[in-house]
Amino acid sequence: MTATPPRWDNEQLTSDRLTATTQFREERTTEPLDHYLEFYEDAYSVFADVMEASDDLRKLRETAADLLLNKSRQHLCRYVASPPLSEDDLKTLGDCSLAIGALKANPDNIDILMEYILMGLDRERFPWVGEDREPSESERQAAIVSTAAMFAMRKMETFRRGRGKAFEKALKVYLAEECGLTEVKATVISNASQGPQIGEFSGESSVVGGKADIVVRLFDGRLLPIECKVSNSETNSYKRLIHDCGEKAQAWVADLGVANCLPVAALSGCYSLGNLNKAQNMGLTLIWSHDFEPLGTFIESTLAEPSA
Numbered sequence: 001m002t003a004t005p006p007r008w009d010n011e012q013l014t015s016d017r018l019t020a021t022t023q024f025r026e027e028r029t030t031e032p033l034d035h036y037l038e039f040y041e042d043a044y045s046v047f048a049d050v051m052e053a054s055d056d057l058r059k060l061r062e063t064a065a066d067l068l069l070n071k072s073r074q075h076l077c078r079y080v081a082s083p084p085l086s087e088d089d090l091k092t093l094g095d096c097s098l099a100i101g102a103l104k105a106n107p108d109n110i111d112i113l114m115e116y117i118l119m120g121l122d123r124e125r126f127p128w129v130g131e132d133r134e135p136s137e138s139e140r141q142a143a144i145v146s147t148a149a150m151f152a153m154r155k156m157e158t159f160r161r162g163r164g165k166a167f168e169k170a171l172k173v174y175l176a177e178e179c180g181l182t183e184v185k186a187t188v189i190s191n192a193s194q195g196p197q198i199g200e201f202s203g204e205s206s207v208v209g210g211k212a213d214i215v216v217r218l219f220d221g222r223l224l225p226i227e228c229k230v231s232n233s234e235t236n237s238y239k240r241l242i243h244d245c246g247e248k249a250q251a252w253v254a255d256l257g258v259a260n261c262l263p264v265a266a267l268s269g270c271y272s273l274g275n276l277n278k279a280q281n282m283g284l285t286l287i288w289s290h291d292f293e294p295l296g297t298f299i300e301s302t303l304a305e306p307s308a
Helices: 010-029 033-053 065-068 073-081 087-094 102-105 108-119 138-175 236-258 273-281 295-302
Strands: 183-184 200-202 205-206 210-214 216-218 223-231 264-269 284-290
Touching: 010 138, 010 264, 010 273, 033 065, 033 073, 033 138, 065 073, 065 216, 073 087, 073 102, 073 108, 073 138, 073 236, 087 108, 102 108, 138 183, 138 200, 138 216, 138 264, 138 295, 205 223, 210 223, 210 236, 223 236, 236 273, 273 284, 284 295
Parallel strands: 183 200, 223 264, 264 284
Antiparallel strands: 200 216, 205 210, 216 223
């Protein structure tokens, strides 16, 4: 008989979701304030420098090269706009690289980028620019403080996403050290025979057009694409689990075949019971960041199966 992955009843799902939610709360409440303060202090210093160099933003065009050819200043210049421009936003608008070397080689792009930044200039934070006057000391201070805080918040969000990557890394360590699998280089997978071979796994891979964070080849030859998801609320869990994982899982199974593909969602954070049940009904196997053992037990059970 072919080994089957775990499926959880409401009692077990409730227990695991409560454990995951408690763990999420503990991580957020013990999250070091020092990280935010460090991001804020650095941003405050750099943006104060930007303000001074540009005559309180009134000479952004004239000082464009001085500002955009320094990476720290360039980052804060993107926050002059409202809403702030991401690096990808600015690259797309300017149709050019933001790398310092590339800008030095194509100096015309510096002016183009600054024009797009000025198009989005926040007239509430920097009212004096449009009014062609010097800011008051209170306006200057408020502008520096608010801009630094915006930048620090975005950096904190990036830091938190890094924690999600740490969860993914921990799962890879478990697969290697506890399950005895070998990590191999990721490849594009367009059919069930491609990708890691028996007893192997790879990192982020394209599986018939959809990205999987980890792909495992079970000992019986089946493919196990895994999506690692962190949800910060039960409401958000619909997007993370049903939209991001469930729909992708159904597409994988449709393309690779139900006998060849077993999609898995590895979860951390807050999820509603209804979304967890719906995900299972969509064909997803659920595991949790606080307990990889059920996945390991299932992988080991496929050793008894003949290779496909």
